[in-house]
Amino acid sequence: MYQYDNYDHKMLEDRISQFRDQTNRYISGDLSEAEFLPLRLQNGLYVQRLAPMLRIAVPYGMLSSVQLKKLAHIARYFDKGYAHFTTRQNIQFNWPDLEDVPDILSHLAEVEMHAIQTSGNCIRNTTTDQFAGVAREELEDTRAYCEIIRQWSTFHPEFAYLPRKFKIAVCGTKIDQAATQVHDIGIYLKKNETGETGFRILAGGGLGRTPVIGQEVFDFVNKEDLLIALESILRVYNREGRRDNKYKARIKILVKATGIEAFREKVLEEWQSLDTAEMKLNQAEFDRCAQFFIPPAYKKFDTASPTLEASLKSNALFASWYQQNVNAHKVSGYSIVTVCFKETGVAPGDVTDAQLEKLAELADEYSFGEVRVSHDQNVVLADVRQDQLLELWSALKSNALASANLNLLSDIICCPGGDFCALANAKSIPIAESIQRKFADIKQQQAIGELSVNISGCMNACGHHHVGNIGILGVDKKGAEFYQVSLGGSSRNEASLGKIIGPAFAQDEIPGVIEKLVNVYKAHKKQEEKFIDTYNRIGIEPFKEKVYVKAD
Amino acid sequence: MSKLIKDKVLVADAWTLLKESTGPEVLDVVRGKNLIVPLKFWLENGAEIALYEGAIGIWLDSNETPGMINSDLNEIPVIALNFPSFTDGRSYSSARQLRNVYSYRGELRAIGDILRDQIYYLSQCGFNSFSLRHDQDPELCLQAFEDFTTNYQATVSQPTPLFRRR
Numbered sequence: 050m051y052q053y054d055n056y057d058h059k060m061l062e063d064r065i066s067q068f069r070d071q072t073n074r075y076i077s078g079d080l081s082e083a084e085f086l087p088l089r090l091q092n093g094l095y096v097q098r099l100a101p102m103l104r105i106a107v108p109y110g111m112l113s114s115v116q117l118k119k120l121a122h123i124a125r126y127f128d129k130g131y132a133h134f135t136t137r138q139n140i141q142f143n144w145p146d147l148e149d150v151p152d153i154l155s156h157l158a159e160v161e162m163h164a165i166q167t168s169g170n171c172i173r174n175t176t177t178d179q180f181a182g183v184a185r186e187e188l189e190d191t192r193a194y195c196e197i198i199r200q201w202s203t204f205h206p207e208f209a210y211l212p213r214k215f216k217i218a219v220c221g222t223k224i225d226q227a228a229t230q231v232h233d234i235g236i237y238l239k240k241n242e243t244g245e246t247g248f249r250i251l252a253g254g255g256l257g258r259t260p261v262i263g264q265e266v267f268d269f270v271n272k273e274d275l276l277i278a279l280e281s282i283l284r285v286y287n288r289e290g291r292r293d294n295k296y297k298a299r300i301k302i303l304v305k306a307t308g309i310e311a312f313r314e315k316v317l318e319e320w321q322s323l324d325t326a327e328m329k330l331n332q333a334e335f336d337r338c339a340q341f342f343i344p345p346a347y348k349k350f351d352t353a354s355p356t357l358e359a360s361l362k363s364n365a366l367f368a369s370w371y372q373q374n375v376n377a378h379k380v381s382g383y384s385i386v387t388v389c390f391k392e393t394g395v396a397p398g399d400v401t402d403a404q405l406e407k408l409a410e411l412a413d414e415y416s417f418g419e420v421r422v423s424h425d426q427n428v429v430l431a432d433v434r435q436d437q438l439l440e441l442w443s444a445l446k447s448n449a450l451a452s453a454n455l456n457l458l459s460d461i462i463c464c465p466g467g468d469f470c471a472l473a474n475a476k477s478i479p480i481a482e483s484i485q486r487k488f489a490d491i492k493q494q495q496a497i498g499e500l501s502v503n504i505s506g507c508m509n510a511c512g513h514h515h516v517g518n519i520g521i522l523g524v525d526k527k528g529a530e531f532y533q534v535s536l537g538g539s540s541r542n543e544a545s546l547g548k549i550i551g552p553a554f555a556q557d558e559i560p561g562v563i564e565k566l567v568n569v570y571k572a573h574k575k576q577e578e579k580f581i582d583t584y585n586r587i588g589i590e591p592f593k594e595k596v597y598v599k600a601d
Numbered sequence: 602m603s604k605l606i607k608d609k610v611l612v613a614d615a616w617t618l619l620k621e622s623t624g625p626e627v628l629d630v631v632r633g634k635n636l637i638v639p640l641k642f643w644l645e646n647g648a649e650i651a652l653y654e655g656a657i658g659i660w661l662d663s664n665e666t667p668g669m670i671n672s673d674l675n676e677i678p679v680i681a682l683n684f685p686s687f688t689d690g691r692s693y694s695s696a697r698q699l700r701n702v703y704s705y706r707g708e709l710r711a712i713g714d715i716l717r718d719q720i721y722y723l724s725q726c727g728f729n730s731f732s733l734r735h736d737q738d739p740e741l742c743l744q745a746f747e748d749f750t751t752n753y754q755a756t757v758s759q760p761t762p763l764f765r766r767r
Contacts, residue, residue, distance in 0.1 A: 056751060056763060063749045071718060080718075087688055088718055170688070200753040200763070206725035207697055207756075210690025276762075287694045288666070322702040327755050327762065334764040 050111050050419055051196050051341045053161045060204065061158050064165060068092050069151040076148070091171055091209065093141075093164025094150055095471075102469070103142045103150060104167040105157060109177045109195040109219075110138035110422040110429075114409035117420065119160045121405035127153050132405065134390060134398040134426045136462060136513055137216070138176050139167055143469055165203060170211045172202035172283070176232075178222040179423035182342055183385055183431045185377045186223035188238045189246055193338035194275065195219050197330065201276050208283050212290035213298035215283070216255075228424060228540035230254050231516060233300045234282060235263045247271050252282055252312070253304030258508045260515035260546045261301040264309040266316060273329045280328070281319035285312070345417040345432055350382025354435040367442050369491065370453035375438065378431075384438060386416075386430040387423070388445060389452040389460055393485035396478045397463040398426035407448045415441045425462050425501075427455065457494040458502055458567070459485045462513050466506030466523065467530070473506035475523025475530035480504055480559055487560035497567055500580040503538070516540035518581045519566060520547040521559065532559055536566070536592055537584045548589055551597055562596055569595045604739045606720075607708070607730040609746055611739045614732070616658060616679060618712065625649035637681050637710075640665050660712060663691040667699050674705045681732070684713035693726045700727035700757045720745035727757035 053061070071088050074080040080088075089095075093104040105120070112120075120140060124132045127149050128142045135141055145153060157163055166173055175198045182190035198217060202208075208215075220229040221238035229235035235251040248270045254263025270278045286300045289307075304312050361368045376385040388408070391397050400408075408428060412420050415437055416430040423429055433441055445451040454460045461484065464470065466477030481504055488494055503517025514520035520535040531553035538547030554562055569592045570580050578586070605614040617634050619627065622641040628649055637658040643650065650657050658679030659670060667674070674680070680699060682692035692711070699705040710730040711723050720731060720742055733742055755762040 054767070056767065059750055060753075067748050084687070084716060084718070170690075197764075203753055204722075204749065205754055206722035206752065207693045208690070209722055210688050210693065212690075284694050284697075288691055292689060292691075322698070325755075327760055327765065330764070337764070337767070 050113055051108070051192075051338070057161070058158075061161075061163055064092075064163065064204075065151060065154050065158060068154065072147070072151055087169055087210070090169030091166055092150075092154070093167035094147075095168060100144045101147050101150070103145050103153065103164060104135065105140050105142070105162060105164050106167050106174045107139050107162075107422050108199050109175055109181070109192055110179055110424075111192070112420050112422060113160075114412045114418045114420075116160045116162055117405050117409035117412065119156060119162070121402040121409070123153055123156060124402040124405060131399055131401045133396070133465065134400060134422050134428070136424050136426060136464070136511060137167075137174055138179075138422045138424055139174055140422065143465075168214070169209075170213050170215075171209050172205065172211075172215045172217065175199055175202065175217045175219060176227055176424055177219045178225065178227045179387075179421045179427075179429045180222055180226065180376065180385055180431070181421075182344070183378055183380075183383075184222040184224075185379050187379070188221045188223075188240065190339075190342055191219045191221040191238060192342045193335060194236075194238070194248075194272075196338045196341070197275065197334065198279065201279065205283075208287060211283075211287055212292045213295070213300075215286070215300065217279075225540075225542045225544075226423070228513065228516060228544070230262050230544040231256055231260070231513075231540060232263065234279065239269060241269055245271070248275060248278070250278055250282075253301040253309075255299050255301040256510035256513055256515050257299065258296055258510075259299075259301060260510070261305065262544050262546070263301075264304060266309070266313050272335070273331065274324070275330055277320060277323045277328050278316075280323050281316045284319045284323075285315045289315070344380070347380045347383060347432070348434065350435070354382065357435045357438055360439045364439070366446075366453075367439055369495065370442055370451055371438065373453045373457065373495065374455040380432075382435055384433050384435050386433045386438070386441065387455045388428045388430065388450050389455050390427055390450075391454055391460045391485070392449055392452050393459065393489065394482060396465070396468075397461050397481055400428075404448060404450060407444075407450070411441060411444055425460065427460070453491055454494060456499045456501070457491075458488050458497055458500045458563075459494060460501070461485070462501070462503040462517065464505050464511035466504070466512075470506060470511075472509055473523065474508075474525040475506050475532065476556075477504045477506040477512060477521075477523055480521060480523075480532065480556065483556075483560045484563055487564060497571070498579055500567075501539075502563070513540065514538070515546045516544065517547060518584070519563065524553055526553065530556060532556065534559075534562060534566075534596075536589055537581065539581055550589060550593055565595050566592055603735055604733045604737070605730060606733065606739065606742060609743065611743065618660065618681070618732075628653050631655070637679060640669060644669075644671065658708075658710075660710075661692075661695065663689045663695075667695055667703055667705075674699070674703050675707065677707060679708040679710055679730075680705065681710040681712045682728075684711060684715060684719075687714040687716050687719050693722065696723070696726040696728055697757060717742045717745050721748040725752060725756040725758055 075085040095102040218232040219236045231254045237249040250267040251263030421429040461481045463481040467473040504521040505512035505514040506523040516538040533553040535547030622639045625646040633655040635656040660681035712732045
């Protein structure tokens with residue numbers, strides 16, 4: 050994991066004193082609401098429906114056990130005993146007091162954490178696949194590149210007042226779990242003909258009101274030129290992105306309006322002036338950043354763990370969790386474990402102080418003291434010995450952390466919605482819960498197989514509803530909360546945006562609608578087809594017919 | 602008159618800002634004063650400007666770019682970039698382009714909604730003078746240059762990025 054040196058520490062310290070001063074000036078009335086707003090946003094502080102919300106950056110999802118314990122402490126002393134994992138691999142607190150925020154930031158700084166640029170119209174936290182560095186099929190570990198991008202984007206003086214927020218994702222794994230194509234900039238690691246690593250760079254992807262898949266700006270960028278490429282794209286966007294209409298201000302609108310060819314020309318024009326010896330990354334920097342992500346001291350196992358095989362046979366519950374939540378690791382004898390934070394009755398992504406502490410302990414005991422937050426609001430223990438899986442599972446189970454529903458219907462991505470968020474048109478957490486209750490039987494879910502249900506409480510799409518196999522969007526219909534359902538979205542390699550199935554439904558109709566959709570899938574499913582495959586084969590009509598059929 | 606910080610010192614402003622483009626007759630009115638004119642005025646009144654005895658600078662609004670100036674930039678003693686609102690970040694990029702692409706060495710002035718909390722980033726992007734909004738405390742603004750001790754990126758004031766200095 051990346052470790053701060055004196056420079057990183059000093060900049061963070063500078064930032065906290067700056068924000069402490071700004072907060073004091075705001076409280077004393079010297080700084081107006083409008084002037085404080087972008088400053089607090091760039092420090093992760095929102096004013097929400099009930100209280101301020103503080104969003105903490107978790108760079109590309111990596112957290113150490115020490116950091117987890119600190120987050121538990123903050124949840125306990127400055128919040129109501131819980132925190133919330135977001136769809137940006139970050140973590141947020143829903144109940145801090147404004148006056149406490151500078152102190153919370155000081156606490157975070159002790160463990161090399163902060164809330165910088167977690168909101169506002171600037172470059173946000175860079176995300177990557179949560180299996181980076183451990184996935185069986187991976188071109189290269191992305192985290193050193195993510196760290197380089199993190200540093201470049203942090204306090205970038207030219208790009209603090211962009212037309213709108215800006216999100217970058219990097220992917221190096223064969224199966225894209227980072228939703229790379231729906232980011233403002235999506236970066237895929239790639240090898241050229243001579244075997245050198247570089248980047249394929251997309252721009253203009255995004256969700257929100259106008260969901261778009263990113264278009265290719267560069268087929269291959271040499272790795273030394275990464276920051277030149279990013280800075281060129283950002284400059285074109287900063288100069289030319291629309292500022293007259295908040296809903297047309299994302300880079301996707303600019304790329305569409307300009308056309309990808311003309312956009313590329315503009316980027317290349319900036320590239321010329323930025324292409325200097327100073328701006329080029331060098332091997333020393335790649336090596337410096339890579340050394341923080343060298344593989345931990347894995348134990349050597351020559352054969353599959355006999356204890357694991359035995360317990361899979363004898364313990365059906367464990368076996369069901371193993372089948373669903375454990376993934377293959379690149380090192381034999383190890384596994385990747387995903388802890389699902391999708392317990393029915395608990396808001397997706399919510400985690401208590403005690404659970405955070407427990408996670409820290411388990412990370413220390415079973416996974417070299419580190420975890421990763423995934424964009425689908427779960428937590429990954431990336432390096433677990435197979436002969437310790439049963440022990441880990443038992444420990445998770447006794448802390449209500451062993452939901453065996455990874456990638457199943459109840460592993461719902463969901464924004465905080467109308468219960469917390471000032472922007473929401475409708476609630477989203479109770480919808481998630483009603484669906485989880487309808488499909489409470491895990492065996493039934495496993496029989497249905499991989500199926501993503503994503504819920505957003507408004508068209509800003511924090512719950513990524515456009516890329517859910519089933520997407521649910523809260524809409525306001527003459528003051529009442531209704532829900533629009535879409536089908537066929539995916540954020541994986543074959544990214545696609547869902548199609549709206551028809552008129553919106555009332556809240557209590559939703560679980561029944563999902564059941565009908567699942568039944569159509571079951572009736573048409575061929576062999577091992579997943580929901581999304583069946584949908585792609587048969588189209589939306591059969592689903593539509595069933596859902597809107599008049600009652601007999 | 603608005604307060605001006607130039608090269609990290611509070612100074613008397615030697616320039617008058619012509620806020621809106623008018624006809625060339627304005628040059629007879631201000632007579633010999635150093636004048637910062639809008640780009641439009643500059644482009645439309647070349648002949649009159651050539652005859653004017655005072656110095657002339659140009660200001661660009663946030664939707665105008667340095668490329669629109671049709672003459673040798675280093676002949677122009679001051680170029681001002683406007684911030685209609687402090688949240689309009691376009692002029693940050695224009696400033697870097699002026700310094701890095703056009704190698705502009707004259708006074709680069711930030712005008713408009715210029716507040717204490719943006720001065721550090723502005724200075725990193727190449728601005729060396731700041732025409733403060735009327736309600737700003739110049740002493741507090743002077744402290745802003747010390748907001749950060751260093752940056753990660755290559756900037757105008759520190760062209761060597763941190764990764765080459767570590």
